[in-house]
Amino acid sequence: MRGLVYKSTGSWYIVKTNDGKSFNARIKGIFKIDEITSTNPLAVGDEVEMEMENELESTATIIEIHPRKNYITRQSPSHKKQHHIIAANIDQSLLFATLKDPKTSQGFIDRFLVTCEAYHVPAVILFNKADIYRKKELEKFEQLHDMYTSIGYQIVRMSVNTGEGVDEVKDLLANKITLMSGHSGVGKSSFINAIFPELNLKTQDVSGWSGKGLHTTTFAEMFDLPFGGRIIDTPGMREFGIVNITKQELSHYYPEMKVLINDCQFNNCLHTSEPGCAIKKALIEGLIDEERYVSYYNILESIEKETY
Numbered sequence: 001m002r003g004l005v006y007k008s009t010g011s012w013y014i015v016k017t018n019d020g021k022s023f024n025a026r027i028k029g030i031f032k033i034d035e036i037t038s039t040n041p042l043a044v045g046d047e048v049e050m051e052m053e054n055e056l057e058s059t060a061t062i063i064e065i066h067p068r069k070n071y072i073t074r075q076s077p078s079h080k081k082q083h084h085i086i087a088a089n090i091d092q093s094l095l096f097a098t099l100k101d102p103k104t105s106q107g108f109i110d111r112f113l114v115t116c117e118a119y120h121v122p123a124v125i126l127f128n129k130a131d132i133y134r135k136k137e138l139e140k141f142e143q144l145h146d147m148y149t150s151i152g153y154q155i156v157r158m159s160v161n162t163g164e165g166v167d168e169v170k171d172l173l174a175n176k177i178t179l180m181s182g183h184s185g186v187g188k189s190s191f192i193n194a195i196f197p198e199l200n201l202k203t204q205d206v207s208g209w210s211g212k213g214l215h216t217t218t219f220a221e222m223f224d225l226p227f228g229g230r231i232i233d234t235p236g237m238r239e240f241g242i243v244n245i246t247k248q249e250l251s252h253y254y255p256e257m258k259v260l261i262n263d264c265q266f267n268n269c270l271h272t273s274e275p276g277c278a279i280k281k282a283l284i285e286g287l288i289d290e291e292r293y294v295s296y297y298n299i300l301e302s303i304e305k306e307t308y
């Protein structure tokens, strides 16, 4: 029987069949998956084939994984060369960002966008907690809004507290598998609770004192939405490590740079100090955002370090 992985807790997986039955499933045998080294063979969103183990106990054995449309990984915090697959077969990714309490840096947003571009996952950026933005944050929002929309990204100004933008985001979720990401404390669980109160996810304040917070928030989990569609909550995900991207590739994942790279004098141009660089020229002319170039440069440097 065929099923979809909803949660992974290490060696056990919660897998749901098409008719909505949940199984506790384990892997049997060795899985050869793509050509990547990952610390987890299966992830939330994977389509699998299972055999019933015990019908009464709803246990099953996973015998096969179906080919993935895409997947998103992050670097293992302890082994930089290894990655951990966060989720597979994603239709889109929503990045929850905030300009205050806490402040999401543009560098973080850009790393996220690069990861999405590299894995072919469409991305939308949500600026939550708009209710507490003052003049400074509102100006910053306008600037980021204009810059990101000019290079093709969708931006939503949102507040779970006042409801601003919530329906707009809810509409984006219909009939899709959506990965929710962003720093802890930006309002992901609050948003999910606002559109689907029955789920009653723990928000930060509660999990903080329950003592279970850290433990229960390590694994990504998928939820069915009552109005169609599924969301994947990724609690505790502090950052995306950029994995498997070469220095040469990086500018391909900046849409505003990608359209210019054929105009560089050298076809292996990294757009730092090479002569005849079309990207540097566009930067000087103000056609490429300075902060975007800074984030490009920082990611480029981090790739350099990892490759010795």
Ligand SMILES: Nc1nc2c(ncn2[C@@H]2O[C@H](COP(=O)(O)OP(=O)(O)O)[C@@H](O)[C@H]2O)c(=O)[nH]1
Pocket: 096, 128, 129, 130, 131, 132, 158, 159, 160, 161, 162, 182, 183, 184, 185, 186, 187, 188, 189, 190, 191, 202, 203, 204, 205
């Ligand atoms: N002012 C304000 N606070 C919010 C908003 N959304 C969430 N919060 C608060 O931010 C904190 C963290 O929210 P939570 O949903 O746990 O964030 P998560 O870690 O991303 O899941 C909680 O105290 C929420 O009440 C919002 O739109 N405005």
Ligand SMILES: [Mg+2]
Pocket: 188, 189, 190, 202, 203, 204, 235
């Ligand atoms: Mg949360």
Ligand SMILES: [Zn+2]
Pocket: 264, 265, 269, 270, 271, 272, 274, 276, 277, 278, 279, 280
């Ligand atoms: Zn160049």
